[in-house]
Amino acid sequence: MSRSFDRIASILFILVGVFFIVESRKLSSTAYGSGVGPDLFPMGLGILLILLSIRLIFETFRYPKEKQEGKTLDIKRFAIILFSALLYALLMETLGYVLTTFLFLVVAFQTMERGKWWLSIILAAAFSVGVYYLYVNILKGTLPSFPF
């Protein structure tokens, strides 16, 4: 158990709770034909979330001493894939499904392990074109098409 993570998380959850309470005070407290308004449930939950988070903060003081974790995290690999996933989401509608998926997959395959470019390219092309063709031409769904 990570003490610092749990404390930060508790504080964030308290903020979430406060946010929902503040926002639900702006809602009307009664609704037509209903004894209780739309504000009651979220407000009650917000209070509950704050109470539980405070309890969690108190619990963190009783945690046993932290052990150093032996695992090293591969931050670089993860950052590249996360960044390309964000770009993938951002550009999907402008560049189209096939192009963005292809690029994302090639980058991700190569980030996972360098080398074997041809296999990466073939797999990425097969997946992106295959899914697009199956979904748009056979199942008649909508995906962003090519930019040209």
Next chain:
Amino acid sequence: MSVWEYLYNGFLVALQWQNLIYAFVGVLIGTAVGVLPGIGPMSGVALLIPVTSTLTAGSSAEEAAASAIILLAGVYYGAMYGGSTTSILLNTPGESSSVVTTLDGYQMARQGRAGAALSIAAIGSFVAGIVSLVALVFLAEPLSNLALKFGPAEYFSLMVLGLCAVSGLAGHSMTKALIMTVFGLLLGTIGVDNVSGVARFTFDSPVLYQGLEFLTIAVGLFALGEVFKAILEKEKNEGTIAKVGKIYPSKQDLKQSAAPIARGSLLGFFIGVLPGAGATLASFFSYMMEKRISRHPEKFGKGAIEGVAAPESANNAASGGAMIPMLTLGIPGSGTTAILMGALIMYNVQPGPLLFDEHPQVAWGLIASMFIGNLMLLILNMPLVKIFAKIIDTPSKYLLPIIIAISFFGVYAVQVNTFDLFLLIVCGLMGYLLAKNDFPLAPLVLGLVLGPMIENNMRRALTATGGDWSIFVTHPISLLFLVIAACWILIPLILKWRGKKVLVNEEG
């Protein structure tokens, strides 16, 4: 109509050729999901919801719902079969409910009896699946009829009970589990309020009017979260895969496992029906029970076939049992059933007591297809187990990016906007961080699915009494549910306080 007629009609639905294919594809993918370490049944089911919804797009709503749930349920119980394969061959459980199987299964594999262990696991799973289905058939109607007498107050209390049960048993810290439940409930309030039509927490942005899509959150938290974990922590399959050897068990093996399979099935079923206690606990308890009543308890841990037969039967029976509260009461007792329920709701099919009246095709079609699916799994698993064992070798460098691409495709195909893609990534990050720090994810999903229904029932009950809260404790059934809910939270706390170790359920 009698149970038999309903079941007959269910078989008519399940035996339609497209549904046979869906069931087959479901159990096949499920087995693969179970075999692959790192993808659990929850992420497998979540990942396939959008894929099934695109596949079933052409048929009518009722048929589409039946086909989709047949496939998704196939993934769920297929994963229970597949999970044993890696436990036995690799000493690495494919999912948490087959952790105990490693104790004796891997020992058997080292003694060259891997084939016997695998086939006993498959036979046990099959028997357990059938036992729990027969119970499901006979319990479905009486339970639905009972639940039909419930008013909004009773429903509210029952759902509170479901949430408390899952939070009480999930993960190591109950506070964290409760935080996740409440957080899930809060996320469920975003969007246009069903009762008053007021937009809540939307900030006038149209993407939020419908609320946060359950599908996006489930795929993000489970599937993407697990992928992120695998990328960051560089999981590797270490150890060598044991040879499968002769597949069919000897007469002696069969004789020794018959009784443990029967006991495991029954125990697993009853544990599965209880909300919160799922397949992991069921397999654990049945292993301990076998060890206790065995005449040779010293054999356990050294390759006792009973130690494979009992827990594998129990976890399958539990996954069948877990369907009962979800289908008949509309209260999912675990993460995976919550996801299945979310999928049904996406098709406008509301699980609960009315399901068997309003959508007999879906409910009985599902039950009948589970009979067929279990049979398919037995046939698939006995001769093909050597092929499935090869799936373990799938290189993760290709698998992980493709899982990301599939989740992107699925979410975009259903939602058709990029907002959900960003939400997906955020949920993936959250899923990784929360799960890593012992915040259980299943209660969050459960809260998200049950949230709108809890609120509706609460407000309906309060409207009927003009805002008098005593309705929840003056109605006897409602009071009973609330008392049980309180016990579920308090008893583990008291036990912990007195220094006892409490078993927790770490799964979906």
